[in-house]
Amino acid sequence: MRQFSYTPKGVCSMQIRFELDESENVHNVQFVGGCPGNTVGVATLAEGQNARLLIAKLKGIDCRGRGTSCPDQLAKALAQALETK
Numbered sequence: 001m002r003q004f005s006y007t008p009k010g011v012c013s014m015q016i017r018f019e020l021d022e023s024e025n026v027h028n029v030q031f032v033g034g035c036p037g038n039t040v041g042v043a044t045l046a047e048g049q050n051a052r053l054l055i056a057k058l059k060g061i062d063c064r065g066r067g068t069s070c071p072d073q074l075a076k077a078l079a080q081a082l083e084t085k
Contacts, residue, residue, distance in 0.1 A: 001027060006077035010068045013039060016077045024051045024082065034070050042071050051078045 001019040008016055013034035019027040029046045031039035046054055055075045063069035 002081075004077065004081045006073070006080060008068075008070070008073035008077070010066050011063065011070050011073050013070050013073065016070075016074055018046075018074075018077065018081075020051060020078075020081055025049065026051050026054060026078065029074065031070060039070055042074060046074065051082055055079055055082075 001021050003019050004017070006016045007014070011034065013031045015032040016029070017032070018029040021027060026046045026049055029043035031043060042058075055078050058071040058075040060075075061069045061071045063072075
């Protein structure tokens, strides 16, 4: 498994950490900061899911008119991780 760390922009979370396995499945998502109910929920739902599928589902979700959200930032983090493959 490969480990990744991403610094989100425009949200309360300060860092997103996660792992990708060889099949591009997501594991051990951790948000540092942010709304615990939201970030723990997103992390739990993301566990074991395919990164590309998660990107399609989470990309563009908005939080309070910010133009982004913690789920959207996770999608950006996953996309960046897949590019480094």
